[in-house]
Amino acid sequence: MIAYTLKRFGLAVLVAITVSFVTFMLLRFSGDPAVALAGADATPEDIEVVRVTYGLDRPLLIQYIDWGRRALKGDFGISPYFNQPVEKIIGNRLTITMTLGACALSFAVLLAIPMGVLAAIRPNTWIDRLALTVSVIGQAMPSFFFGLILIIVFGVMLRWLPISGSSTWKHFILPAVALGYYATPAIMRLTRSGMLEVLGADYIRTARAKGLRAGKVLFKHALRNAIIPVVSLLAVQFGFMLGGSLVIETIFAINGVGFLGYESISRADLPMVQAIVLLVSMFYVVLTFFSDLLNAFLDPRLRVQ
């Protein structure tokens, strides 16, 4: 297990370095950051000044190493828009995005796991079909469209919930639903197939033959085993959500990292964009690292591969 952990950790670090390098280069090659930073009506001399001030005249590799070294210490540079350290601005917004992500994931779990279990105990009935329909439609509807529908129905027509901002807990309900809904199909399908497999296993038949109550068999024996792969899927889905929250945060004007990312892209705030892309990627790397470890811990067969 220790060897496996170390190997996974090394891989995670390597992925982290590669991702940061690729995104750094990608953003540099997409446009001239000096032009973007100097603004629309800058003269060529202004652009040159900006280039030297920000060290953009040095070779790209040197710039990357310099940026990476400072990023390791938690220094992501100064945002030209806020005129403040990038990490300070992001730090303030991170709590909001995390709250949103946690709410969205809870919503997805509360919807998907019961539905997956129900679909598995009653396969090919209307419950199963309903679960399937919900997941198929969920995958087809774009998140921003679903978000706008929620705004129209619950915010404007029924006037139940606020539709913009992030000041109270009520502000998080609609965005959490809009964001969490997209994780439901995957979680539900995995719960359903896991339960179907486990329910056909011998030890379940034994448990039933012993005369255990159906509820006890279902939850204590079956669900516990079926849920293992779902847990690691949740970690991955949480990583995806942090990336996908950009769209939802923008629609609901939630002051999180995603909305900040969108605004920073619009105003060509390159240090900010770079830091946010790196941050979201790192979350994903860390989450998959822990989900791999969890899987290996629960299923020893994985450790030898």
Added chain:
Amino acid sequence: MIVENTAELPEIIFPSPREILFQRTLRHKGFIIGAAILALILAVALLAPVLAPHDPYHQDLAHQMQNPVWHADGTWRHPLGTDNLGRDYLSRLMFGARISLLIGISAMLISGLIGTTLGVAAGYFGGRTDMIISFLITTRLSMPVVLVALAVVALIGGSLTVIIWVLGFLIWDRFAVVMRSSTQQLRGIEYVSAAKAIGCSTPHILIIEIIPNILNNLIVVATLEVAHAILLEAALSFLGMGVQPPLPSWGLMIAEGKEFMLFTPWVIAIPGVVLSLLVLAINLMGDGIRDITAPEGHS
């Protein structure tokens, strides 16, 4: 009793594999529904210049925000009404189908080429090649697609070509993952070993023995990736950093309608519903193909 004349025996007709596949296709409701919707949208997209009642770019400021025909004041002149610049909504919707399909299919072709090459190479050669390619896949999966696509498109400037290439270079991961595992399963199979034993060249084995046998899985992933690319394009355009006005992208139409949606919800409902229908149809077809070609293995 000995039958003397074999012609008297009832003839048993075995359906050919192709016939079985065809029968299964006809019985798969999801596939049929998906195919029907997709065929309709495809036909409208191809025939948009003929079918569209108006020029999708023509602004008629005297007739802004007209209601669709099912409203009391709607007219058949603009069956789906007009937008805030007086452009015919139905015509824009029809031309928008072209943009969605063009971007979806082109991005899928690029990402399919990248992902399949990587996946087949990783699965077939194994060892170090597999290690490096698996590492590339993990790296790619760690990058947030929407954020990176948005940033790159914004920096380069949104145009159809840029969006197609950026999406194509970003969404090859599923191709690579599926093709890798499909190829791994085939590598040890008898006919591949036989081809190796009689001295077939590696390209020969890959093209003649491997590719035809992973084609089913490839088609399934390709279908689902078209839908994925269409959704991403719509999201980029909705955020104002994809297809640029005045092009009629459905995502852009929803963005343009957003400020009017509280008074006239149909301005976002129409493109939103059509977009969802298109993605739904493609997904249904993809799932359908998977069920039809591998009926024993679906969960």
